[in-house]
Amino acid sequence: MIGVAVIGYGYWGPNLVRNLAEIPNTQLRTVCDLKTERLASVRSRYPGIAATDRFDEVLADPDISAVAIATPVSSHYRLAMSALMAGKHVFIEKPIASTSDEAQRLVDEAARRNLVLAVDHTFIHTGAVRKMREIVESSLGEVYYYDSVRVNLGLFQHDVSVIWDLAVHDLSIMDFVLPEKPVAVSATGMSHVPGEPENIAYLSLFFAGNLIAHIHVNWLAPVKVRRTLIGGSSKMIVYDDLEPSEKIKVYDKGITLGQRQGSSDNIYQALVGYRTGDMWAPQLEASEALRVELQEFADCIEKGAAPTADGEAGLRVVHILEAATQSLAQRGRVVELGNARRQVA
């Protein structure tokens, strides 16, 4: 039985509490938050769980061996580092930290102490994204592009740009689904509220080969869109997270490359042919993603294994967010990710 504390009982914390209360090999002991009314709410709904505003007490409690942190990102580093230094395993909301330097330090500390450090990249535990990864690995062929649109009206944040709020989802999904990691990023965007960070942004991600990824995020769109296209040499995927049931559609479509013909004045050249076949929407697992990943966190603690989204995954995502933010400030100047990583180390 792993004793657990949840740190932060705001927007997301209650979901952590609800799931941790039901996982067989965890025992939720304490919820920690600074606000009195939130602690009261914990006490009334979960009479058997301690509620405190003293984080140091959590750290000092020998019966708590893991913490799940759901506080604003600016506090992630401080809380997670303290927890690791107190010998606790850590599950932490995305993004893992405010800078890649902080993220790297968390990764290093967890490694040094042999503790599990998991980051809450929720989407990668959904049936849709797991199926997508499976298809990319098994039948997509060479991956040509990854294109994602995540736009809606609201919720503007005043401390971070839309990249840190929305693109973080796409970057974590991409990190999980694609076989390669990006080497450079170019980002453009704009703020439409004076003095505030960008509310619309476009990221292009370059890889070693001829794969390209692109992410469009926007807090100021009239319609909600959650759609990813993945093009491969054998198959292509449309992932629409707003579809109630067929979230993943796999198209047996593509191009076929022929021998280049002698010169021709035909505007439609003979070199490229088109192939269209069936479309298939696989049945997806319906388990709650957060439950799956908290269960995995508990299992990793017991077995000493690494979670799917470990500190390194969290670091890679923060790394790109950081580089994209730099690029954004310079109207799309390419920022190499390799260099950036070395600076961090």
Add this chain to the structure above:
Amino acid sequence: MIGVAVIGYGYWGPNLVRNLAEIPNTQLRTVCDLKTERLASVRSRYPGIAATDRFDEVLADPDISAVAIATPVSSHYRLAMSALMAGKHVFIEKPIASTSDEAQRLVDEAARRNLVLAVDHTFIHTGAVRKMREIVESSLGEVYYYDSVRVNLGLFQHDVSVIWDLAVHDLSIMDFVLPEKPVAVSATGMSHVPGEPENIAYLSLFFAGNLIAHIHVNWLAPVKVRRTLIGGSSKMIVYDDLEPSEKIKVYDKGITLGQRQGSSDNIYQALVGYRTGDMWAPQLEASEALRVELQEFADCIEKGAAPTADGEAGLRVVHILEAATQSLAQRGRVVELGNARRQVA
């Protein structure tokens, strides 16, 4: 009665012929093409119209005062310049020329000779795009962004990238609809056929203020998308050209900016509020766009007026295509449009 010749009877030429044959103040006299079978096709369908492979005869014919050119883009400059120098008015397929230098020379020559030079930016004569411009002018408020996606499977071209084939539509629509002109462009993209130009591309366009435009074009998508979002301070538009009837939807949605409150640790800040109201899909005019613009071309010749899409519009579009192609080759390096234009002049 304006005597007209159509140059080029391949993919698009037959549409020019069909429409010009029906416009009251034009008389279609000649169709010119290099291919014998195409000329035979003209003769059988339009017995009263001359069919020739001699462009010089068209130029020498005093009864022909205007030509409509629908040949591959590489021949645009030569054919259009010859026609202008022979004193003919010119209607020409988009893009107007292969380089902004050529386009500028055509504009200058037409101006010098006081001839009408029209470029076939077909979409701006559709009911949907005209309505969109009307709404942008009258009720959108400050324009925040213009975001367009134009993707499908095929048709790959081997002489120009997807930008020159697909983004040219978006750039000509944008040129017509937006009150401002872009000042710089950043483009990224990739080719997935060895030795061929880019088949997927992303363009970001910067303006003097905080307007941003973005265009996603792709020849290798599993689904066809033709969707433009325009965000403004008072209204937002979704233009979906694949909708059979409600192509334009106007959303009375947006943000309201309040006074910044004292410091708050709430992650959803109080500064930005959200406004959602009715959606409205205006009835659109259904006339064929090509007919409308060829009629306008004829009327401009009679009245000595300038067409909606004149040589300058064609030049502006080629200008951006050229700059985007430069940027594409450098992974999104920003190319200023102001500088480029000066170089041309």
Add this chain to the structure above:
Amino acid sequence: MIGVAVIGYGYWGPNLVRNLAEIPNTQLRTVCDLKTERLASVRSRYPGIAATDRFDEVLADPDISAVAIATPVSSHYRLAMSALMAGKHVFIEKPIASTSDEAQRLVDEAARRNLVLAVDHTFIHTGAVRKMREIVESSLGEVYYYDSVRVNLGLFQHDVSVIWDLAVHDLSIMDFVLPEKPVAVSATGMSHVPGEPENIAYLSLFFAGNLIAHIHVNWLAPVKVRRTLIGGSSKMIVYDDLEPSEKIKVYDKGITLGQRQGSSDNIYQALVGYRTGDMWAPQLEASEALRVELQEFADCIEKGAAPTADGEAGLRVVHILEAATQSLAQRGRVVELGNARRQVA
């Protein structure tokens, strides 16, 4: 302060409890259910509310002046009649009773005792349905037809046919939205599970004039559909309850009737013209329907007023369900509603 008890804490009861706990002029005092574990659940979540399996105690409690009944339909009559006879106001799940005879007796008893009898026709308190009624009244013109499709996979019930489970929603909406009441019904359908009631059914409803209504309900459909079309002489409505935001679309479309021309062999006659104009999707109120109607119930008790969905509305709906069930058994034989009603009285 109106003392209230909720009878039945199964699928829907918890929603009644949650809402009644928040309404200012009600005081939720007791929840009554026969199952021990449900009562335990009430006690843990609502420590201040009594939980009992003794309905007679509820009836005897002088501090309880109203009951909300959410038990299986077969028990509605008995529970509601006892409550009315004990002088309690009654809010009851739809359908109000198993037969129109029972429904009539409840209506009569409530009238005799001057008690409020409200039936939970939830949908009529949604923003969408209220807006639809407003449009039908103000601008639809003469109502031509009402056509509704409500199909999905599951949930089969073994005591009543799909009509009593799904069509009851459409009938209650129709009763609220249309200015006229039907005079006859014809229903067809089929059972695909041996020994079980019909899982697919089609109802046609006739009115005094040339209005026709039709309802398609199905528990065995591969896709979920919730769509109603209302055609009028001036406007037409599409109500799609699965749309996240634009649930109601109003089309300015229709026919225009001209003078009949002399005989013509044209297959498309000149008599009928077509009119198409704008489409408009009004912003809808987002309040929870159940909260709205429970508040109305409380207000009606205080003011001695009749609720929107009173016992008569519940009776009219049961009346049609009953007649449709008769018709269904005879492959669509028309059953007059007028006669049926007289039999009840």
Add this chain to the structure above:
Amino acid sequence: MIGVAVIGYGYWGPNLVRNLAEIPNTQLRTVCDLKTERLASVRSRYPGIAATDRFDEVLADPDISAVAIATPVSSHYRLAMSALMAGKHVFIEKPIASTSDEAQRLVDEAARRNLVLAVDHTFIHTGAVRKMREIVESSLGEVYYYDSVRVNLGLFQHDVSVIWDLAVHDLSIMDFVLPEKPVAVSATGMSHVPGEPENIAYLSLFFAGNLIAHIHVNWLAPVKVRRTLIGGSSKMIVYDDLEPSEKIKVYDKGITLGQRQGSSDNIYQALVGYRTGDMWAPQLEASEALRVELQEFADCIEKGAAPTADGEAGLRVVHILEAATQSLAQRGRVVELGNARRQVA
């Protein structure tokens, strides 16, 4: 080489002419129409084909062995019967005749003379409908229901109700796709133009087993819908003819029947379970349906074979149209199809 004449050059005749002109084993010799301007149009587009207003000349021409009739339905019987009596094979627009009595006489005459009698049930030659039949035969299991909606705004006809105009498509598709034939029909509907036939109608079709079919047709709908659901014990189909590419979707969904449990007061009974699996949209053949069926007509003449949609198929459809029209006049009274057929014989 089969000499062919096309009778009627109005709305559909030009499509027959265009296709017949391209089929290898037919020689289109004559087009017959009563209108001078239509004959002129034939002469200008097809100089090698005779154009005449004398149907008797067509019948007398020994080089013409087959006629394709595309005239208003009221003339079908007279023209087709004359052609058969003159020894010509006949291809005729749907519905094959105005009454089942006429249709029966055509069938009998063709049989007596050993001539091919084909009816233009166009949809059954589309890739979508052929695929649907294939799936129904191979993997749908027991067919539970067939439900079709075919609604739009216009085109009102003044001689026949919407059933003869729109439901005829569904009936011919159903006749081709389903393994059984209906035994009775119940139809309801309404006219909203004084003195004109019904513009909205609902047909329920009964079969010997527990299959039920239903067709909703409407000339006065704000949106266009062309959607058919077919439910089976193993699979379910959604056929949406307005989808540009995935017209047929096959759902691996359904119910599983368990043993009835002991009595339970649970409203969701244990008897019926739900099964949901993948969805699959097969690639469809894209050949023009009319071309396919005219080719089949020619091949049947050469081989003495029967076409897919022979006179019997045409008769069956008219039979149902006739019975539905009777039922419609009596608010859904069931009309047996067996009896009706015997009356015809």
